[in-house]
Amino acid sequence: KDVLHNGWVLDGFPRSVSQARSMVDADAGKHLLPDLVICIDRPDELVREFALGRMMDEATGSIYHPIYAPPPRALAESG
16 A cells, blocks of 8 residues: 555566566556656666676675775675
């Protein structure tokens, strides 16, 4: 009920037309279909750079990247 009232954001899903179709099919009258979809097209090289640099802090689940979202200094020094 909360998402019907407050809205929601899916980040990184769906990643393909097939996944989007599956999401629409799974909705089956639950009224959770998006009002708006934004697709950001990036060059393949930039996608690789982001994907290959990603790292996750297993204790917190936080995602970091050495260039675009560096971990806190204490975490970087402990790892």
